[in-house]
Amino acid sequence: MSDAEKIDSEERVSRRSILRSATGTVSGGLLMYILFGMLGRGKNFLKPPGAAEDEVFNSLCIRCGKCAKSCPYDAVKIADIDEGTAIGTPYIIAREIPCYLCEDFPCISSCPTNALDHTVILREQVKMGTAIVTDRESCLSLNGIRCEVCYRVCPLIDKAITLETYRNPRTGRHAIFEPVVHRDQCVGCGQCEYKCVLDRPAIKVLPTKVIAGKVGKHYIFGWK
C-alpha cells in the first residue's frame, strides 16, 4: 500500500469510527457540531462564497439549500447525516467541483438570511479559504517541470497566485517557476486544487485560520 493509499484508508477508518461512537452515545447537537465541525475541517470542506466565520454563519444559515439549488456548476452541496457537518449545511469540496466565482453570485443572491453576505458583490471580496502548496516535494513546478497549471487557471492570476522564478541548480540552465499564493488576495475558490494535475493535489484550499500564522502584537515588521 502506498503512502497515499494509507492516508486515504486511515482517513476513512477514523471518520467512520468517530461517527459510530458519536451517534451511539450522544445525540446532543453541540457535541455533534464540534465533532463534525472538526472533521469537516479535516476533510477540507469549504463554505459557499460570502459565508461568514463559522459561528456567525451557523447562526444565520437556516439550511434551506437554496444556495445549492442556484449553483450553475453544482459545486455547492448540502450536508447529509454522514457528511461531517450539520445536516443541511452547504459546503464545497474543491477537488470535486470548485467554485467558479460567477460574476453575479447566484448562491449569495438566493440566500434568504444573509448567511451568505449580500454585500459581497465582487469576487475579490470572497474569502472561502486560502490555497497553500501543501506538498513542495511532489509539486511538479517546484521540481522544474513546466506545469504551473494552478497559476494559469487561477481566476485571480498574477494576484492570488504569482510565479516566483529562480535558477534550477541541478540543470544549471533552466529556471524553476514556483507558484506562490498570496493570502490577502486568494479567495479560496479551489480552482487550483481541482485542476492540480497530480493524482493527489499538491495545492489545497484550507480554512484560512487553519493555515495562517500570527505574529505577536508586540512586534511590527519595520518595513510595513
Added chain:
Amino acid sequence: MKLSRRKFLKASAAAAAMTAAGVSVIDPLGLSEASAAGGIKWTKAPCRFCGTGCGIMVGVKNGKIIATKGDPHAPVNRGLNCIKGYFLAKILYGKDRLTKPLIRNNGRMLEASWDEALDLIASKYKTTLDKYGPTSIGMFGSGQWTIWEGYAASKFVKAGMRSNNLDPNARFCMASAVGAFMRTFGKDEPMGCYDDLEYADTFFTWGANMAEMHPILYSRLTDRKLKFTHVKHVDMGTQITRTSSTADIMILFKPQTDLAIANAMANILIKEGYVNEDFVSKHVTFKRGLHNLPYGREINGRNDGGATFKDKAKGVSYEEYKKFVSIYTPAYASKLSNVPADKIVEIARLFGDPKRKTVSYWTMGMNQHTRGVWINHLVYNLHLLTGKISEPGNGPFSLTGQPSACGTAREVGTFAHKLPRGVVMNPKHRAFAEKIWKLPPGTINPKPGYHSVEMARAFDRGDLKCLWVMCNNYFQALPNVTRYRKGAQKEGRFLVVSDPYPTRSTELADVVLPTAMWVEKEGAYGNAERRTQFWEQAVEPPGESKSDLWQIVEVARRMGYGHLFDYDLSRYDGKIEKALFEEYRNFGRGFGKDLAPFDVYHKVRGLRWPVIDGKETLWRYKEGYDPYVKAGEEYNFYGNKKKTGGRANIWLCPYEPAPEEPDSQYPLWLCTGRVLEHWHSGTMTQRVPELHRAVPEAFVSIHPEDASSLGIKNGSRVRVSTRRGEIIVRAEIEGRNKPQKGLVFVPWFDEDLTRMVNNLTLDVYDPISKQADFKKCACKVEKV
C-alpha cells in the same frame, strides 16, 4: 536485461569510437543498469509534442509503457518536461483508440480487414488516377510523421503516382519561415541552435508565446535572465501573454503592423549608425520583389491570384534600400501600430547595441500572416544589418510547433513543390531525385501540386477526388473549416484518414485506418535546432494498428509501385526504416545537409546537421563553426553560392494591410492559438483526463473595457461570430492571455463543433508561402 561480456565490449567499442568522433554518447551501461531495476526496460525517444525535442526515457514492462521520465542527460531539457511531456505515458492509452480499419457503408462505419481497406484505397486511387490524372488524387501529411514516413510518402506520391499533390500540415505552421529562409539564405532552417539561449544578451520574441508553446526553451531563457541582470527581453505581440512576464519592454502592436515596426527599426539602425557596414558590404545584397500582393482570396469562385503567385525579384542598391525604409519613421510606424514612437526607437537601439548579442525567436504570430514571408525577411534584415547572425547568441531563430516540422516536412520536403533536395520545377533537381530513386528520366511531374488551403478548395470543387489525410487533423485545422467539411462530404469524394483516435477528420472519412503512434513504431524526428533524434519501437501498437509507413508502402505495392520500396533488407538489419533513411541521406550529403548513418543516431542523443566526420554543426555559415565555410571567408551563406556568391539577401518589404480588418459590423480582431496544456487539435492531450480537467474547453480572452462595453462578465457565455460562422464560448477577462483592446483570443484545441474556432477563421494566405493567417480576421462578440 543483463549485458553479456561480448555485448558490453561491443557497446564500449562503439562508445569509444563515438567519443573519438566528438559525439556525446548514451552510456549503454547506464541504460542497462536502469533496466535491471524493477524489470523495466528503458529506451530513449524525443517527446511526441512540440518542436523543442526534449529527450524522454520510456519505461516498458509487460509490453506497456508504465512510466516515462525526462532524460537527465538530454542536452535540450536535462531531465525536465512540460506538463504535456509529464503525461506522455498516457497519450497512447486513451479508451477510444482505433484498433481496426473502418470502411463507410451506407453512411455507417463498419469494421473491415486490412486487405479490404487497402485494396479499396488502392483501387479508388488507381481508377481515379487513370481517369482524371495526377491532379485528381492527393495526400495531406504531417510534421509529426517520422522522417521515413515523410520520405516514403514523397516517394509514393511523386515517384509513384507522379503527382505533386502532397502537402503537410507544416504548411499551416512554418511555411513562411521556410519561404523567407530560402529567399534570404538559399537554405532553410535556423543557422543557430538552442545554445544561443545561454549566450544572448537581448531576446526578442516576435508573435511567440514561448512560455506556453515552448516551455522548456522559455525556462532556459528565464534562467539566462536570472543569471545575468543585464540580459533583456523584448516581447512583441498583439496580446500580453505568459511570455510577457519576463519582458523588460512589451510592444503591444495593432495586428499586421509588425511590418511597419520592423522597417522602422531598420530605419533607426541606419540613421543612428548601428549598421555593421563591414558585414553588410561583404556578405549582404539587396533585393526587391513585387508589392501589392494578392491574398489567396476566392471571389465568386475565382482565386485572386494568390494560388499561383510567383514573385519577381530584382537586385537593388544599398542606397535604394535606405531610401525605401526611410519612409518608416518612428512616427509613421507609431501611427500605424499604436506603439509609442520612443518605444520603437528604444528597442531598435537595444537591438543594434554592438556590445549586446541578440536572438530573435518567433512562432505563429509571424508565420501565420498573409505577409508572413515579408515579416520573416524584415526580422532577418535587422540581424543582417547589424551582422548579428551565425554566432553564439546572435541570430534569427524560428521555433517550430511540431516535433518534426523540420526533420520531416522541411528537410524531406513533403510539400507540393518540393523534393528531398530542391524543387519539382527545377529539371536538375528532378533529375537528381530520379537518379537516387532509380526512375526513368522525366518521371517526376514538374508542376507543383495543391498546397494546403487550395487542396481543400480543390476537394470542395471536386477537382481533387481522392484525399488521404495522415497524422494530422485537417478537418479541424483548416481555416474556414465549415466550408471544407461540407466539401469533403460531397458526392464523389473519397477521403481516407489515418489516425490513432477518432477525430473531426476521421468522422468524415470513407476509410479510417488505425495508426501506431510514437514509440509503437521505429521513429526519427528533427527538432527546431536541426537535431535529428531516433527512437526504437518500445511497445506493440494496440489491436491491428499499423504505422503510417506500413500503410503507405502497402497501398503503394497494391497500386503497382512496390519497386519503390523493394530493398534488400538483409543489408539493413531487416529494417525498411534503415533502408529508407540510408537512401534519403544521399539527398543531403555534400549539400549542407549531411546526416550521420542510421546506426549512429540510435547511440546518441541527437545530432545537429550538417554532421561532418561525425561532428555536428552548432552555427552555420560562419567560419570556425561550419565546416562548409572555408578559412578566410568569415561568413558564407553558401545556399546562395550560385546566385550571389554566398551573400544573404536583405529584402525590401513594405507594410500592407490585412485582408480583413475590423469594421462596424465585425468590430474586433480575432486571434487564435494554443494553451500550454493542450497540443494542437487536442487529439492526444484531450484524452488525458488531468489535462482535460485543467482546460476543458475553449474560451475567449477579451479586454476588460471591451467586455464591459458589451455587458460581458467573466465566465459569461458569449457568441463569437465572423462572416464565416459562429461559436459559443465562455469569456475570460484578465486571465492567462490579456489581449489589447479591440482584439479577442480563442485557442483552437477544442473539437466541440460549437466551440471550434476554425469555424470562424479566414481562409486566405501568404501568396509566397501559401501559409494561412489564423491570427487575424474581423469578428463580433455578443452576450448569449
